[in-house]
Amino acid sequence: MTEVLRRPKTRARRGEGRAAWGFLAPDGIGLVLFVVVPALLALAVGLFDVDGFGNIKFAGLQNFRLMAGDSVLWKSFGVTALYTVLFVPVAFGVSLGLALLVRDHFPGIGAVRAALFLPNVISLVVIGLLWQFLLTDKTGIVSRILGPLGLGDVSWLGDPALALITLVLISVWFLAGYQMLIFLAGLQDVPRELYDAATVDGAGAWRKFRHVTWPALRPTSFFVLVTSTVNAVTGLQAFDLVFVTTKGGPANATSTIVFYAYQQAFQFGRFGYAAAICAIVVAALIVITGILFALTRGGRFDED
Amino acid sequence: MRTETPRGRIGPKAVFAYLIAFLTVLPLLWLLLSAFRPGSDVLSSSLPTKFTLGNLGYVLTQIPFARYLMNSAFVAVTVTVIALFLHSMAAYALARLRFRGRGFAFATVVGTLLISLPVILVPLFLVVRLLGLVDSYAGLIVPGIFNAFGIFLLRQFYLSVPRELEEAARLDGCGYFGIYWRIILPLSRPMLASLAVLFFLANWNSFLWPLAVTQDESLRVVQVGVSGLQGQYASQYQYVLAGAVLAAIPTVVVFLIGQRRLIDSLKTTGLK
Numbered sequence: 001m002t003e004v005l006r007r008p009k010t011r012a013r014r015g016e017g018r019a020a021w022g023f024l025a026p027d028g029i030g031l032v033l034f035v036v037v038p039a040l041l042a043l044a045v046g047l048f049d050v051d052g053f054g055n056i057k058f059a060g061l062q063n064f065r066l067m068a069g070d071s072v073l074w075k076s077f078g079v080t081a082l083y084t085v086l087f088v089p090v091a092f093g094v095s096l097g098l099a100l101l102v103r104d105h106f107p108g109i110g111a112v113r114a115a116l117f118l119p120n121v122i123s124l125v126v127i128g129l130l131w132q133f134l135l136t137d138k139t140g141i142v143s144r145i146l147g148p149l150g151l152g153d154v155s156w157l158g159d160p161a162l163a164l165i166t167l168v169l170i171s172v173w174f175l176a177g178y179q180m181l182i183f184l185a186g187l188q189d190v191p192r193e194l195y196d197a198a199t200v201d202g203a204g205a206w207r208k209f210r211h212v213t214w215p216a217l218r219p220t221s222f223f224v225l226v227t228s229t230v231n232a233v234t235g236l237q238a239f240d241l242v243f244v245t246t247k248g249g250p251a252n253a254t255s256t257i258v259f260y261a262y263q264q265a266f267q268f269g270r271f272g273y274a275a276a277i278c279a280i281v282v283a284a285l286i287v288i289t290g291i292l293f294a295l296t297r298g299g300r301f302d303e304d
Numbered sequence: 305m306r307t308e309t310p311r312g313r314i315g316p317k318a319v320f321a322y323l324i325a326f327l328t329v330l331p332l333l334w335l336l337l338s339a340f341r342p343g344s345d346v347l348s349s350s351l352p353t354k355f356t357l358g359n360l361g362y363v364l365t366q367i368p369f370a371r372y373l374m375n376s377a378f379v380a381v382t383v384t385v386i387a388l389f390l391h392s393m394a395a396y397a398l399a400r401l402r403f404r405g406r407g408f409a410f411a412t413v414v415g416t417l418l419i420s421l422p423v424i425l426v427p428l429f430l431v432v433r434l435l436g437l438v439d440s441y442a443g444l445i446v447p448g449i450f451n452a453f454g455i456f457l458l459r460q461f462y463l464s465v466p467r468e469l470e471e472a473a474r475l476d477g478c479g480y481f482g483i484y485w486r487i488i489l490p491l492s493r494p495m496l497a498s499l500a501v502l503f504f505l506a507n508w509n510s511f512l513w514p515l516a517v518t519q520d521e522s523l524r525v526v527q528v529g530v531s532g533l534q535g536q537y538a539s540q541y542q543y544v545l546a547g548a549v550l551a552a553i554p555t556v557v558v559f560l561i562g563q564r565r566l567i568d569s570l571k572t573t574g575l576k
Contacts, residue, residue, distance in 0.1 A: 016401050019480035023397035024409060027390040030450040034428060035416045041427035050430070098324070106318035114563050115325035118332065121559040123509035125527045126548045129534060130335045133541055136347065141334065144349040173328070181567060234420045240511050244531055258422035265426050266516055275426045282423055289418075 039282075046276030051269045063276035073277065075252050076260040079164060083256060084232040086168045091228055092221075094172055095179030100213075102180070103187055113184075117177035124174070124237060128244030131170050132157065157245055160253040167245065167254055171237050179224055186220025187213070225292055233285060234258060257281055335552075339545040346542045359546035363533075369547060371522065372529035377554075379441070379514075379525060380507035383448040387503055388496050390449065395458030396484045400470065410459070416452040421512060429516055443517045444525070448507055454499050461495045462488060494565060501562035505555055526551045 046064065049057040067073055102113050119127065135142050135156040143152045156166045194212045203211065231237060238256040242248060248255035248263070257277065265274035338346055340355045363369045397403070398410050421428070428447060429438075437443035465488065473483045489496075511527040518524065524532075530547045537543045559566070 013402070016480070017403035020397040020401035020403035020406070023393040023401070023480070023484070027394035027450065027455065028409065030390070030446070031413070031416060031452065033431065034447045034450050035419055035424070035452075036412065038424040038427035038431055039416070039419050041430070042424050045427050045430065050426075101317065101321050101324065104317075106321070107314055108318075108322070110564070112321050112325040113567060114560075115329050117563075117567070118329055118556070118559070121505055121555045122332070122552045123511065123527050123555065125509075125511050125531050126335075126552045129530065129544055129548045130331060132534075133338070133545060134331060134334065136541075139347045141347075141349050173331075177328070230418055230420065234423045236421065236510075236512060239422050243511075243515075244534070262422070262425065262512070262516075265429075271426050271430065278423045278426065285418075 042275055042282060043279050045272055046279045048272045050271035050275070059272060063273045064280075066273060067276065067280070072252055072255065073260060076255045076257045079253065079255055080233055080238065080257040083164060083168060083238070084229060086165065087171055087232045088225065088228050090168065091172045091175055091179060092224060095176045095224070096183050096217075096221075098176060098180040099183030099187060100209075103184065113180075116180060119174045120178045124240035125244050127170065127174055128241050131166075132245050135166065158250055160251045163246055163250060163254045167241055170241065170245075171232075174237065175228075175231075179228065182224055183217070183220060186217050189220075190216040222292070226289060229288060229292065230285060233288075234281060332552075335545060336549060339542070339549040341542065343540060343542040346545065359542040360550065363543055363546045363550065367529070367533070367543075367547075368521070368524075369526075369529060369550060372524050372526040373550065373554075375444075375523060376508050376526040379444045379448070380504050382445050383507045384500050384503040386445075387449045387451070387454060388500060391454035391499070392458055392489060392492060392496065393484065394455050395462055396488050398455070399459045399462035400465070400483075400488070401480070413452045413455050417456065425512065425516060432517060437517075439518055439520045439523060441523065444514055444523065447513065447517075448510065454503065457499065458492060458495060461492060465491060498562065498566045501558055501566045504558055508555055 047059060047061070049055075049059040049062070098116055102109055102116065134140055137143065137155050137158060138153065142156065143154065146152055146154070154162070157163050190213060194216075195208060198208045198212055239258045239262060242254050242256055242259045243262075246254040248259050258281075261274040261277045261281075264270045264277065337352050339359055340357070341348070341352050342354055342356050342358070345352070345354070394413075398406065398413070432438060432443055432447060437446065469487050469491075470483050473487050478486060509527060510525075511531065514523075514525045514528050515531075518528070530544075530551045533544045533547045
């Protein structure tokens, strides 16, 4: 009896499963071939000597051993770490501030939000060229504007002590509008009644932010922190901007780890070595994400 | 503050917002103005008085810049169209169909969200070379199609489609593909439109992958072309800026057309 009733249902199930895999297959195969396999290979290629002509030779841990004596590589790890430590909090603060600024309605708010987001739609190549033009030593507009303040001779991209900070500021200008949108989405979730209740209790703007907005934003903040950190370490911003503006200079002061790995692979043909470097980066990212997860308690928001 | 400022009044907060917005776009406006200046005063810090179309003309006639633009347009549009189609199919299966391995398939998709191009560049290049796609349009296009972000957003959206719509279509004799084609796709038009804007922008702006996978001048995309101007015209900034403006204009136009939809859908993701 149950058998008879069940059979058509299982056949339908099987049909549904077959249809599902049919729908998934084209994208799934591509995703595996062009993302998952390269990601897994990233860990394996580092064990080989691979040159630009397709010669492959097993090298064991040779590539990883070479890293120990590569001072520019260590410098690059330092550059990426410093860039991340500077970029993530500044971008976080600026974009949260912008989101609070353009949260409530005022005339022209749509245009203001669009303007704040606008740098993000333009390519990093153009952004890099633009700022290189604006920051041209002595004759660039920034130097001319800052001239009266005695800052006319500052070489924003040419001074090893300043170049990375300049790149951080450009990155913040480029990405703040995007992170602002994520914060705006998070702010929409904050129940209005909580603000009304806080007003009744006589809370000022700061206490409302501290006790209502900030706790409610915790999941959004966590998301922004993680994506922003991953971006700072491995995002296109860490490559495109450096490639166009400084080529890693001056004195390797802006040689980010992804830029250095690109140079090793595509300029010097050391594909295996570059892959080994990226494997280390991936391992470090996993650790950092774990630490962020622990620090922010996984973005939990149910405790307050 | 929010209750005290009535809608539609310009308070100090609004004035501050206008100022910040203006300062944000100022560098871009300066780029636009400078690209139309004669070469002799391109570095001038005063407002321009003389304008010329000569810089744009030079870039379009003396450099195969039109070709770069066409290559970028072709690659970006092709990737966008194919990606939307494949992502919506995959998302439909993940959101609406029951099958063994669904959890695993979804976890794999989510897992790839954190993988960015720079860290897999070398192995991806080796895979693409193995497939014989280096220095070809296919090499520029195919790896650009697959990204988990679109699948993820569409799946979240499809989860909210009411079951009754599917049941009604099934009673009308629709199979799974019929339901996808006649119910799911039309319903997701707003989401697809904003994803189309995102994908177009990302692919038009992509630089690292085209730089790695192509050598052939005839395959050069606009971002690689513009970055090449830099070395070639180091002392003639007006041509570099003209190229930069040509590379940026399509993205700004697409953004201005699609911005409301784009911003709305980015904001509503993950909402109830």
